[in-house]
Amino acid sequence: MSGDSTETRLARARAALGAVHQKVGVERVPDEAPALPLAEALGALLPQGLRRGQVVSVEGATSLMLALGAAASAAGSWTAIVGLPRVGVVAAARRGIELSRLALMPHPGVQAAQVVGACVDGMDVVMLGPRLALSHADRRRLASRARERGSVLIVAGQWDGANVSLKVESSRWRGLGSGDGRLREREMTVVVSGRSQGSRRRVNVTLDVDPGVAWARPGARTVIDEEVA
Amino acid sequence: MSTRADVPRGVGQATVSTVRRAVLWVPDWPVAAAMTAAGLGSEVPAAVLHGRGMVAVSAAARAAGVKRGMRKRLAQRACPELEILPYDEGRDSREFEAVAAAAERVVAGVEVSRPGLLMIPADGAARFHGSEEALAEALVSSIADYAGYECSVGAADGLLAAIVAARNSALVPVGGSADYLASLPIDTLVLAAMERQHREAVEDLAGVLSRLGLYSLHDFTALPSADVLARFGPAGMWAYRIGRGEDVRPPVLRRSEDDIAVEYVFEEPAQRVEQLALVAAHVAGQLDAALLEAGVRCGRVCIAARTERGDSLERVWRTDVGSRSGAFAKHMADRVRWQLEGWLSGTSQGPEPAPLVSLTVTAQDVITLGSEQAYLWGGVSGADARAHRTLERIQGLIGADGVLSVREQGGRDPRDRVLALPWGQESTPSRRIEHPWPGRIPDPAPATVLVSSQPLALLDAGGQPVTVNRRLGMSAPPTWVRLPVDPRDERMAAARRHPSSGHVGDVGEPSWGLPQPIESWAGPWPVVERWWAPDSTRGAYVQIAVREGPAVLASFSGGAWALEAVYD
Structure with a gap:
């Protein structure tokens, strides 16, 4: 036994497992839940796409939450935003969220669990704010309900047992100078971890891609001034 | 198509299918509707003012020398007792409902082409009433009795001929439309344009044509049609077909349903x-x-x-x-x-x-x-119906105002640009999105917009507060920004209670976070709104990017800085 090479032992183990599968009649299908459309720029964050039934937690960037739900909304999904009274609606619309299929529930109060539950039942993408009155048991129940119904929960702040958690480590804006320019383009460093993600990894994402940034480089004027001086 | 112009006129007409129609025209409709709404009698000289000129003038005012397109001052000089009424498209259409209803007492279906102009397919109606004269008489008397307006009725083949006939109270014999139109001036085409933008386009076209030496419709329609299409595009082709007495589309009849x-x-x-x-x-x-x-x-x-x-x-x-x-x-x-x-x-x-x-x-x-x-493909989708039911159920849980539907509207700062209404309620935004809104904060829009602005401290390198003077000069380049922290944040609250922070206990001031270094900034951008009204605002906006952190939008007004939105 000890003389066997690793390969033969692995092959034997696989065969034994296959025999058990055949005997019991359970063939584990790979998780093939259909995915909602996702913007191409965010493909690096979620290589498997925005799979239905998932919980995605996002820390530190509301715009990333909106960007995650945008392509799905544009393709016909319904979106509910619960407990985020300060969400920028214009930003949501610019990112591609269809406002006629968007409902806001800014202050669900003590009935947060029922409201979110109803949203999970009826809507495709549900975004949750960080300060909802949800207990741990509520959260577990909601996650399993989302899995069952095939809706996606995008949560601001931490969520235990999220399938994917995205944490914005830092973000850098381009386009601003010292008193000139305007905000144009932003690069974020996002730490991706989570239950179905394997090891943690860092991903750089650029939001609001603006082709004008290349030539409207901030600080260009000041550099020239210094050279002249 | 280009050979068609060489064919004798009568033969060319025979191949075109036109609808015989009667047109009912109420002269000076905007002013007639406005006078009814204001309760004025028809003897009062009145005019409707829109923008810088008069758009419609009543008969009494015209007799006193007021003309369409006149400026307000000129019109008042010509007729000092002139009653000037505001322009309101909604009122025009609303009042015209009465006229349409009165016409429907005589004929079965009408098309409201624009307020002031009704179109009726004449064939069946004329047969029912005996003749076109009888139909016209019945229409005029019905409008006078039930709606209380004077109108004139004409009938002809094709759209433009019928409209011109209505203005002259003429009945053009069948097949005579082309000859009837031929001698008319080129700007008659404008009468057939129903929407404002279309009318402007046709006015431009008529101007170009008369500068080219084409003064009558006959001059224009004698051109080869391919050349007209090549030179003037679809608008020119529309005018060409209308000018030949053809129809562009059949009348669309409405069936009125009362509330x-x-x-x-x-x-x-x-x-x-x-x-x-x-x-x-x-x-x-x-x-x-x-x-x-x-x-x-x-x-x-x-x-x-x-x-x-x-x-x-x-x-x-x-x-x-x-x-x-x-x-x-x-x-x-x-x-x-x-x-x-x-x-x-x-x-x-x-x-x-x-x-x-x-x-x-x-x-x-x-x-x-x-x-x-319904939708172009299939009915209302199952997901839509499900979502509507869900939202209504949630409204039952937390009240109608708990679930909001949002729409974009016009405005300068991010908070003004959103109209939120309880889900299911109807309303129109008061701020039009198409208006230019100069000074609007440029895109990208912030993802977090504070419900009400919070105080913010902007400090220069020496720790002194930065101010903006009336000429939009900053007292110093901003170097540090202190954002307010959530009072519920325990660590910050503890730091604030510490004697080293300068004060002890709750003094009703906002709890400030640590000063953060500013990496780059832009502004100040002035925004002055409604300076003529008591709720006027005057301020300046600055975009600030904090090192390794989110960018913020801050406003300065009344000597203090406020945090408006976060680009997080």
């Missing part, structure tokens, strides 16, 4: 919501029965409650009665309860709460069963 209203008058004024909800269910049941009896369904429902003091509270709700056949009464009762609860408890705006004397539920946007518009 259906059910009113309930309380025997003694009611004040309790439960009582009202019961009545609402009863009224809604009646309305449902009335809709069913008429074989129609409605797109919107207006709920109006009238109080003892004579105030009325009215809201319009989007609904789809047809798809919820049995549940309509309960659905309506919920709406009534939401609408009145907020009002009676004084949390939402409206007139002062008082006992109610009557409750009216009106079905609007009434359409015949089976003629509603």
Whole structure:
């Protein structure tokens, strides 16, 4: 036994497992839940796409939450935003969220669990704010309900047992100078971890891609001034 | 097509299918409608002012020398007692409903081309009334009797000929339209353009044509059609076909459906919501029965409650009665309860709460069963119906105001650019999005917009507050920014309680976070709004990017900085 090479032992183990599968009649299908459309720029964050039934937690960037739900909304999904009274609606619309299929529930109060539950039942993408009155048991129940119904929960702040958690480590804006320019383009460093993600990894994402940034480089004027001086 | 122009006129006409139509024209409609709305008699000289010029002038004013397009000063000089009325497209169309209804007493179907102009397919109607003269007479007398306006009626083949005939009260014989039009000046084409933008395009075209030496319609329609299309594009081709006496499209007849209203008058004024909800269910049941009896369904429902003091509270709700056949009464009762609860408890705006004397539920946007518009492919999708049901259920849980639908509207700062309404309620944004809004904060829009602005401290390198003077000069480049922290954040609260932070205990000031270094900034951008009104605002905006952190939008007004939005 000890003389066997690793390969033969692995092959034997696989065969034994296959025999058990055949005997019991359970063939584990790979998780093939259909995915909602996702913007191409965010493909690096979620290589498997925005799979239905998932919980995605996002820390530190509301715009990333909106960007995650945008392509799905544009393709016909319904979106509910619960407990985020300060969400920028214009930003949501610019990112591609269809406002006629968007409902806001800014202050669900003590009935947060029922409201979110109803949203999970009826809507495709549900975004949750960080300060909802949800207990741990509520959260577990909601996650399993989302899995069952095939809706996606995008949560601001931490969520235990999220399938994917995205944490914005830092973000850098381009386009601003010292008193000139305007905000144009932003690069974020996002730490991706989570239950179905394997090891943690860092991903750089650029939001609001603006082709004008290349030539409207901030600080260009000041550099020239210094050279002249 | 280009060979067609060489064919003798009569032969060319024979191949074109046109609809014989009668046109009913009320002269100076905007001013006639405005005078009716203002309760003025027809002898008063009046004119409607839009922008910088008069758009319509009444007969009495015209006799006094006021002309269309005149400036206000000139018009008042010509006729000092001139009554100047405001322009209102909605009023024009609303008042014209009476005329359309009066015409429908005589003929079965009419097309309202624009307020002031009705189009009627003449063949059948003329046969029914005996002759076109009899039809015209019946129309004119019906409008005068039931709507109270003077009008003139004409009939011809094709759109333009019929409109010109109506202005001259002429009946052009069958097949005579082309000859009737031939000698008319080129700017007659403008009469056939119904929408404002189209009219402007046709006016431009007519100007170009007359500068090219084409003064009459005959000159224009004698050109080869391929050349017209090549030189003037689709607008030119439209004018060409109209000028030849052809039709571009057949008349689209409307079938008028009146709103259906059910009113309930309380025997003694009611004040309790439960009582009202019961009545609402009863009224809604009646309305449902009335809709069913008429074989129609409605797109919107207006709920109006009238109080003892004579105030009325009215809201319009989007609904789809047809798809919820049995549940309509309960659905309506919920709406009534939401609408009145907020009002009676004084949390939402409206007139002062008082006992109610009557409750009216009106079905609007009434359409015949089976003629509603669905999606191009298939009906309403299952997901949409499911989402609507979900949202209504949540409204039942947390109240109508708890679920909001949002729309973009015009505005300068991010907070103004959103119109939020309870889900299902109808309203039009007061700030038009198409207007230019100079000074608007440029895109990208912030993802977090504070509900109300919070204080913020902007410091220069020496730790002194930065200010902006009246000429938009910054006192120093901003170097540090202190954002307020959440008072619930325990660590920050502890740091604030520490004597080293400068003060002890809660002094009612915002809890400040640590100063953060500013990496880059832009501004100040001035925004001055409504300087003529008491609610005027004057301020300047600055975009600030904090090192390794989010960017923020700050405003300076009244000597203090405020945090408006976060680009997080």
